[in-house]
Amino acid sequence: MADYKPRTIEKKWQDHWRDTRAFEVTEDPARPKFYCLEMFAYPSGHAHVGHVRNYMIGDVVARMKRMRGFNVLHPFGWDAFGLPAENAAIKHGTHPETWTLDNIEHMKGQLQRIGISYAWERELATCTPEYYRWNQWIFIKMLERDLAYKRRSSVNWCPGCNTVLANEQVVNGECWRCGSAVSTRDLEQWFFRITKYADELLAGAKTLTEWPDKVLTMQRNWIGRSEGARVHFDGIEVFTTRIDTIYGANFILLAPEHALVQEWAKADGAAFDASLKRFQGQDRTARMTGEVEKEGFDTGRTVINPFTGQPVPIWVANFVLGEYGTGAVMGVPAHDQRDFEFARKYNLPVTAVIRPADGDIPDAAAMTEAAEADGVLVNSGAYDGLPSDQARAKLTEDARQRQIGEGTIQYRLKDWGISRQRYWGTPIPVLYCDTCGMVPEKYENLPVELPRMTEFTGRGDSPLAQIPEFVNAPCPRCGGTARRETDTMDTFVDSSWYFLRFCDPHNDTLPFDPATVAYWGPVDFYSGGVEHAILHLIYSRFFTRVFRDVGLTTLDEPFTRLLTQGMVLKDGQVMSKSKGNVVDPDDMIDKFGADALRLYVMFVAPPEKEIEWTDAGLEGSWRFLARVWRLVDQLSETIGGAGIPAPASGELNDDERGLRRKTHETIRRVTLDLDPRVHLNTAVSGLMELVNELYAFCNKSQCFDVGRGQDDVASVGVIERPGTVAVLKEAVEALVLMLSPFAPHMAEELWEKLGHAGGVVAAGWPAFDAEVAKASEMTVPVQVNGKLRGRLTVAADASDDQLRELAVADAGVAKHLEGKTIRKVVIAGGGGSRIVSIVVT
RNA sequence: GCGAAAGUGGCGGAACUGGCAGACGCGCCGGACUUAGGAUCCGGUAGCCGUAAGGCUUUGGGGGUUCGACUCCCCCCUUUCGCACCA
Numbered sequence: 001m002a003d004y005k006p007r008t009i010e011k012k013w014q015d016h017w018r019d020t021r022a023f024e025v026t027e028d029p030a031r032p033k034f035y036c037l038e039m040f041a042y043p044s045g046h047a048h049v050g051h052v053r054n055y056m057i058g059d060v061v062a063r064m065k066r067m068r069g070f071n072v073l074h075p076f077g078w079d080a081f082g083l084p085a086e087n088a089a090i091k092h093g094t095h096p097e098t099w100t101l102d103n104i105e106h107m108k109g110q111l112q113r114i115g116i117s118y119a120w121e122r123e124l125a126t127c128t129p130e131y132y133r134w135n136q137w138i139f140i141k142m143l144e145r146d147l148a149y150k151r152r153s154s155v156n157w158c159p160g161c162n163t164v165l166a167n168e169q170v171v172n173g174e175c176w177r178c179g180s181a182v183s184t185r186d187l188e189q190w191f192f193r194i195t196k197y198a199d200e201l202l203a204g205a206k207t208l209t210e211w212p213d214k215v216l217t218m219q220r221n222w223i224g225r226s227e228g229a230r231v232h233f234d235g236i237e238v239f240t241t242r243i244d245t246i247y248g249a250n251f252i253l254l255a256p257e258h259a260l261v262q263e264w265a266k267a268d269g270a271a272f273d274a275s276l277k278r279f280q281g282q283d284r285t286a287r288m289t290g291e292v293e294k295e296g297f298d299t300g301r302t303v304i305n306p307f308t309g310q311p312v313p314i315w316v317a318n319f320v321l322g323e324y325g326t327g328a329v330m331g332v333p334a335h336d337q338r339d340f341e342f343a344r345k346y347n348l349p350v351t352a353v354i355r356p357a358d359g360d361i362p363d364a365a366a367m368t369e370a371a372e373a374d375g376v377l378v379n380s381g382a383y384d385g386l387p388s389d390q391a392r393a394k395l396t397e398d399a400r401q402r403q404i405g406e407g408t409i410q411y412r413l414k415d416w417g418i419s420r421q422r423y424w425g426t427p428i429p430v431l432y433c434d435t436c437g438m439v440p441e442k443y444e445n446l447p448v449e450l451p452r453m454t455e456f457t458g459r460g461d462s463p464l465a466q467i468p469e470f471v472n473a474p475c476p477r478c479g480g481t482a483r484r485e486t487d488t489m490d491t492f493v494d495s496s497w498y499f500l501r502f503c504d505p506h507n508d509t510l511p512f513d514p515a516t517v518a519y520w521g522p523v524d525f526y527s528g529g530v531e532h533a534i535l536h537l538i539y540s541r542f543f544t545r546v547f548r549d550v551g552l553t554t555l556d557e558p559f560t561r562l563l564t565q566g567m568v569l570k571d572g573q574v575m576s577k578s579k580g581n582v583v584d585p586d587d588m589i590d591k592f593g594a595d596a597l598r599l600y601v602m603f604v605a606p607p608e609k610e611i612e613w614t615d616a617g618l619e620g621s622w623r624f625l626a627r628v629w630r631l632v633d634q635l636s637e638t639i640g641g642a643g644i645p646a647p648a649s650g651e652l653n654d655d656e657r658g659l660r661r662k663t664h665e666t667i668r669r670v671t672l673d674l675d676p677r678v679h680l681n682t683a684v685s686g687l688m689e690l691v692n693e694l695y696a697f698c699n700k701s702q703c704f705d706v707g708r709g710q711d712d713v714a715s716v717g718v719i720e721r722p723g724t725v726a727v728l729k730e731a732v733e734a735l736v737l738m739l740s741p742f743a744p745h746m747a748e749e750l751w752e753k754l755g756h757a758g759g760v761v762a763a764g765w766p767a768f769d770a771e772v773a774k775a776s777e778m779t780v781p782v783q784v785n786g787k788l789r790g791r792l793t794v795a796a797d798a799s800d801d802q803l804r805e806l807a808v809a810d811a812g813v814a815k816h817l818e819g820k821t822i823r824k825v826v827i828a829g830g831g832g833s834r835i836v837s838i839v840v841t
Numbered sequence: 842g843c844g845a846a847a848g849u850g851g852c853g854g855a856a857c858u859g860g861c862a863g864a865c866g867c868g869c870c871g872g873a874c875u876u877a878g879g880a881u882c883c884g885g886u887a888g889c890c891g892u893a894a895g896g897c898u899u900u901g902g903g904g905g906u907u908c909g910a911c912u913c914c915c916c917c918c919u920u921u922c923g924c925a926c927c928a
Contacts, residue, residue, distance in 0.1 A: 172925090215922075217845065221924055228928080240928060255928085279883045295927075329928045338926055412927055438890050530922085603866070604853060610921095617853075620867055630881085672857080682855065685865035699883080705883035709875065751869090781861040786909055788861060812895095826908045828860060835860045 004629035006593025010745040015463055016113060022761075023117045024238050027519040031676075034070035037499055039528030039536070040077045043103035043125075047110050048582040049601065049613065050568035050575045051280040056598050057565055057607045057680065058527050059116045063741035064674050066117075067765040073520050075502040076111065076118040078104050080127035081491045083177065088422040096424040096456075100127055114594045122505045126494035127424070131501065133447030134511040136429040137495050138543075140440045141550050143430070149195045154257075155417055156321075157185040162458065163420045165191060166490060168222075168535045176535075190428060190487065191415040192214045194542045198223050198411045201541055210561035212608075215533045219487070222534045224412025229396045230326065231405035236260065236314070239325030239410055243337065243399070244391040246307050247380040248353035249330035250343065251366040252314045253296065257322030264299060272299070280320045289515055291356035294319045294341055305330075307381070307395070308405045317342060325410055340367040353379045354388065407677060416539065418490040423453055423463035425488030433482040442476045448484070460729040462486040495536050496543035499523050501556060510552070517553045526559040527607070529567070537562070563678060566610035568601070573784075583613055583662040595743035596622035602742055603684040625743055628691055632732055632750045634704045638719055647726035649772070656727045657776075659697050660829035663731040664773035666690040668767050670738050684742060690735055694728075703728070717829055733764040782807045784816040784835045792836070800827045807836040816840070 008127055017023065027033075038058035041051065055076075063076040063807040085096035104125060111118070124131055140675055142148035158166040160180030164187065165662050169176045194201075202223050205216050228241035233252055240246070254261050256279040267274045273298045296317035305312050306813060320329055333343035334352040336750075343350050349434045354375040355361045361378055374388035385393050399405030419428070427448045428440035441448055454464060464470055464486035475482035497511070497559055503520040506513035528536075537559075544558040570581040600621035605611045647660055666686050673683035699706050703719055719725050733754060740747030740760040751760050780803060782790040788811035794803065807813055820840035829835050 214845065218923060221844080224924095224927065226927070239928085242928080292926095319928095321927070324927050332928090336928070338928075410927080439859075533923085584853085601868095605853085609854090614867075616867055624866085627881090671856095677857080679851095679855095679857095682865080685855075688865055697884080705882090779861080783860090783909065786907095791861070824908060831897080833860070835909080837860080839908050 002633060004626045004746070006589075006595060006625075006745070009749045010113070010115065010589075010594050011550075013745045013748045014115060017115075017117070018112075020121075022120070022759075023072075023074060024121050025119055027516060028071045031069065031071040031283065033073065033235075033520055034062075034525070034526045035063065035073045035523045037073075037075070037523045039108060039526070039532065040079050040495070040498060043100055043107055044086075045103045046582075046584060047107050048326065048598075049128075049566075050503045051587050051612075052111070052585050053568055053601050053607075054527055054529070054565045054602055055111060055116045057563065057678075058113065058525070058695055059744075060596075060674070060680055060741040061525050061678065062117055063744060063761075064765070066157060066761050067737065067740070067763075068675070069764065074118055075122040075124075075505070076116070076120070077122075077124040077498060077502065078123040078126065078367050079491065079495050079498075080104065081132070081425045081488075081494055083163075083422065083424070086456060087458075089424075090458040091689055091695060093456075094477070095452075095454075097127065100125075100424075103223070112583055113589055113596065117744070122502055124498065124501060124505050126491070126498065127428075129447040129449055130428040130506075130508070131498075132450075132494070132595070134501065135489060136428040136441070136446050136448055137443065137490070137511060138497070138546065138550070139429060139441065139493075141715075142192060142546060143440050145549070147196065147546060148190060149188050149193065150188060152188050153191075153417075154184050154188060154189050155189055156182045157187075158182055160665065161422075163422050163549070164419050164520070165483075166492070166535075167414055168416075168492075168538070169463075187419070188487075189417050190489075191417050193540075194416045194539075195411060195413055196575070197542055197545055198225065198413050199409075200545060201538065204415070204557055206836075207557060208559075210564070211559075212562065213775060215530065215537065215562060215564060218474075218533045219538055220555065222413060222483065222538065226410050227410075228391075228408060228410060229334045229399060229405050230408050231306065231399055233305060233312070236328050237405075238328045238330045239408070240330055242388075242392075243395045244377060244386075244388045245332040245335045245353055245381075245382070246305070246330065246395060246754075248284070248332045248334045248351045249305055250333060250349050250351055251314060251331040251339075252303060253317040253320045253329050253331050253339075254299075254314060255327040256316055256318060258316075258320075258327045261299075261316055263302070267302075270322055272297075279316070290320060294338060294345070296342065300589055303612045306399075307737060313348075315342075315346075322671040323414070324412070326835075334362070335365055335371050337372065341773065342390075345666070351379060353377060357387070388636045416490075416542075418493055418816055419487040420490055421455070421462040422488055423450075423493055424440040427464065427470075427593055428485040428487055428489055429472060429607035430485045431482040432485070433474060433478060433480055435480055436475055436482075437479045439475055439477045440481065447477065449487075462488075464488070492535060492539050496539040497547065499526075499543070500547060500553065511547070512552065514552050514668070517555070519551060523559045524563050525563070527563040527565055530564040533564070561608060565607050566605065568611050569614055570613045572612065587620060590782045592622040593625075595746045595747075596625055597743045599625065599684060602680040604681065606679060606681050615735070625746055626689070626725070627695075628739065629746065629750070630736070631691065631694055631698070632753065633734065634729060635698075635732060636753045636755075638703070639725055639732060640753065642755070644725055644729050645722070647723060647730055651723075651726065652723045655697060655700060656721070656723045657694065659727045659731055660772050661775060662693045663734050664769050665694050667734055667738070667768040668770075668773060671768060672767070673755060674741070680742075683738075687735060687739055687742075690731065694731055694735070695727075722751055736760070737763055737766050743824060780807075780834050780836060782810060782838065784812050784813060784838045785840060786837075787816075789813045789816050803834070803836055807838065813838070 036058055062072050066072045076475045078481040080100050085100045087101045088094055089096045149458050156170050158165050158175040158180050160175055160178040170182050173182055173183055202225055205219055226241050228239055229243045230237050230239050236252055247251060265276050296315045299314045301314045302311040331339040333339040335354055352362050355378050356370055356375045377383045377386050377391050396407045402753045427450055429448045432441050433439050439815055450586055451467050471483050473482055473484050500512050500517055503516040507513055540558050544555055569581060573579055573581060575582045600618040604617055621753055662763050670686045673679045695706055701724055736750045737746050739759055747760055777793055780792045781788055792806050792812040817840055822838060822840050824839040826837040
C-alpha cells in the first residue's frame with residue numbers, strides 16, 4: 001500500500017499539465033465557451049493565502065466547467081505598473097522593472113505550485129511595451145472622440161505617493177494606497193470623459209443580474225444621479241432638486257471656490273478676504289465630511305428671487321461644494337436641515353412654503369423630517385395648492401419659458417483624472433509642439449516607450465521630465481521641435497481592458513482581434529475583492545463601452561457574473577507583511593500539500609465570506625484527503641480492473657442500493673452547489689458525506705480492514721458479490737471526479753490508479769440518475785400542535801390517507817392525542833420530503 | 842445621520858421555493874487496535890431535568906401571520922460594510 005505523498009504527486013501532475021499544455025485553448029465555435037477570470041495580480045512580491053484564495057475559487061469553477069464540456073478560457077496576468085515598484089527603486093536602488101519581473105517570477109511559481117489551471121501562454125504583464133502600446137492606442141482614439149481632454153483643475157494630491165489621485169482613489173480623505181491625508185493642487189491634467197457614459201453605466205447596472213447587490217448599489221451611489229433644475233438668480237445659477245420650495249428661498253449660498261466669490265474678494269479687500277481665507281484654510285476633507293461647523297458670511301450683495309421678485313442676500317458658506325452642481329445653492333431654511341441651521345445661526349428669515357398633504361402649515365421655527373418631505377405648496381403665489389411633484393414640473397417648465405432656468409440631471413460622478421506624475425506607468429502619447437500645440441503621437445510610432453531611468457529620487461515632479469532624450473522629440477505633425485508629455489497614466493487604465501486582451505494577447509496590429517472577443521466575451525465568471533467595487537469595476541464597464549464605440553467589440557458589459565471573495569484573516573486581522581501575520585501558501589504546501597490547502601480554503605466558508613485562518617482546519621482537510629486516498633488505494637485493485645459491468649439495480653441488495661442512492665444524491669447536490677450556486681463549502685461537505693458512507697459500507701461488507709492506518713499492510717478482502725464491486729466502482733469514480741476541481745493532483749493520480757488513462761477532463765463530469773437517487777422509503781415527521789411527536793417510515797409512494805392512518809396509530813403520536821379532539825390534519829410536501837401536522841384541542 | 846447585509850452549539854458553518862434546526866468539519870469525550878498513539882477505525886457531543894424511556898427550552902430580544910417560522914411581517918438591540926453637508 002502506498003502512502004498519500006502530496007509532494008510527489010503534485011510535482012508529477014504539474015509537470016504533466018505543463019508538458020501537455022493542458023489548459024491552453026483556442027476558439028472552437030463547435031463548443032460552448034466559458035471565460036473564467038480572477039482579477040489579475042499586482043506583483044507585490046509574495047502572494048499570501050488571502051491573495052490565492054481568489055485564484056482557487058476561479059480554478060474550481062474553471063476545472064468543473066472543463067469537465068462539463070465547456071471550452072474554458074482561464075488566463076492570468078500581472079497588473080505590473082505602479083507605485084510600489086518605484087518606491088522600491090527609491091529605497092533600495094533596484095530598478096522598477098527588475099523588481100517587478102522578479103516578483104512576477106516568484107509569484108508565478110507560487111501559483112503553479114498551487115496547481116491553478118491557467119493558460120500560461122496567454123500570460124501578460126501591463127508593463128511591457130507589447131501591452132501598454134494599446135493603452136496609448138486607445139488613449140489616442142479617445143482623444144479623437146473627445147473622450148480624453150486636458151484641463152487645469154484642482155486635483156487630489158497625495159503627498160505620500162507624490163502624485164495625483166482620482167476621486168475614486170480618495171477614501172475618507174485619505175490615499176487609498178498609502179493612507180496619507182490628501183491635499184489639493186492646481187495642475188494641468190488629463191481626464192477621461194467617463195461622465196458621458198454616466199447614464200449608460202447606470203442603466204446597464206440593471207442588466208447585471210448576477211452581480212452582488214452591494215456592488216451595484218455602491219456603483220449607483222457613486223454615479224449619484226439626481227434630477228433637478230438650474231435656476232438663475234440674476235447672474236447666479238443654482239442647482240436644486242427642490243424647485244418646488246423656491247418661494248422659500250430666502251438666501252443664496254455660494255461655495256468659497258465660486259468664481260464670483262474670488263472676484264469679489266479682489267474688489268472688496270481685506271475683511272472679505274480674511275473670512276474667505278479661513279474657509280479655504282480649513283481642511284478640505286473635513287469640510288467635505290461635515291466635521292467642520294457650518295458657517296458663512298454675508299457678501300453684502302443681493303439678487304432677486306425670480307419667482308418671488310424679492311431681493312435675497314448672497315452669503316458664502318463653507319459647506320457648499322465648489323465642484324458639485326454650480327457651486328451655488330438656494331437656501332430654503334424651512335425645508336432643508338442645513339439651510340435651517342444656517343438661518344438660525346445668522347438670524348435669517350425662515351418661510352414655510354410646503355405643508356404636509358394632510359396637515360397644517362408647519363411651524364417655521366422647527367425643523368422636522370416632515371418639513372423636508374414633499375407636500376402641498378403654500379405661500380407660493382400662483383402655485384399654491386399644487387402637490388410637490390406637480391409643482392416641480394410646472395415651475396421647471398415656467399422657468400424654461402421665462403429663460404431663467406431648465407430641468408437638468410446632475411451626477412456625482414466626475415471625469416476620471418488619469419495623469420500621474422510618476423515614472424513606472426504608461427507614457428501618455430502626446431507632444432507639445434511650438435507651432436502646432438498639443439499633437440498626439442502617430443499610431444505607427446507607438447509604442448512611446450518608457451525610457452530606461454537609472455536614478456530614482458522620489459521628488460514630487462514627473463520623473464520623465466528629467467530625461468531630455470525622452471522629452472525632446474519631433475512634432476508628429478510638422479516635424480518641428482516638440483516636447484513629450486511627461487506624465488504617465490493611472491494604472492487603472494491598464495486594468496480596465498486586460499480581460500479583452502486575454503482573448504488575443506499576442507496581437508501586434510490591434511489591441512485584440514474583434515473576432516476573438518466576439519467568441520470569448522464577455523467574461524462569464526469574474527472574481528475578486530470588493531475593494532474594487534467602484535474603482536476597477538466601473539472603469540472596466542466604461543472602457544468596454546469605449547472599445548465598443550471604437551468598433552472593436554459589440555459588448556456593453558464586460559462581466560456577466562461577479563463574485564466578490566472574502567478576505568482571509570489571521571488573528572482577526574487582514575494579512576499584511578507589516579503586521580507579520582501572513583500565511584505563505586508555500587509553507588502550507590510543504591506541510592500538507594497544495595490539494596489540502598485548496599480544499600481547506602474552499603471548505604471553511606462560502607467564497608464571499610471572510611475566513612479566519614486556522615492550521616487545525618487545514619490539517620483536517622489533509623486528513624480527509626488521506627482518508628480518500630486510503631479508500632481508493634485499497635479498493636483500486638478490485639474495482640480498477642476492466643470488464644466490471646455497470647450496477648443493475650435488480651441484482652443489488654439493500655446496502656448496495658443504499659450506496660448507489662447516496663452516490664447519485666451526492667452527484668446531484670455537488671453539481672448544483674458548484675454550478676450555478678458556487679457554494680463551494682457545501683459541495684465539499686457533500687463529498688465528505690459520500691466518503692463517510694463509503695467507509696460505513698466497506699466496514700459492513702468487510703471489503704477491507706478499514707481500521708488499518710496507512711502504515712499498515714492492508715488485508716484486502718475478497719469481494720464476493722459482483723453488485724458490490726459495481727456500486728463501489730460507481731461511487732468511488734464519481735467521488736474522484738467530483739473531487740478533482742478541489743484537489744486536482746490527487747484526483748488525477750487516483751483516476752490513473754483506477755485504471756483510466758485519459759485524465760479527469762476526458763472522463764467528464766459524472767451524470768446524475770434521478771431514478772437511482774429516488775428512495776423507496778422515506779421518513780415522515782409527525783407534528784402535534786406544532787411539536788415533533790413521531791417519525792413514520794413509509795413507502796415513498798404512500799398516499800395521504802395512509803399517512804394519516806399511520807400517524808394517528810403511531811405510539812408516540814397517539815400519546816399526545818389521548819383525550820383530545822383532532823381539529824385538523826395537514827399533510828404537506830412532496831417528492832422526498834413530506835410532513836404530517838395534526839392540530840388537537 | 843442615510844443605505845445595505847448579517848446575528849444559529851465551545852468554534853467555522855449547514856438548512857434550495859415556510860416543512861425533522863445544528864449537515865460537514867474543527868475541538869472535546871469515549872471505545873477498538875496497540876509496547877505506545879498526537880496515526881487509523883468506530884461511537885458520542887446545543888442547553889436543562891431524568892439512571893432510562895422521555896420531557897422541556899433553544900436560531901440576538903419582543904410581538905405578529907401560519908397547521909407549521911432560522912426562513913415572511915412589525916418594533917428593538919448588536920455587528921460588519923458602504924455612503925457621508927451632493928443642495
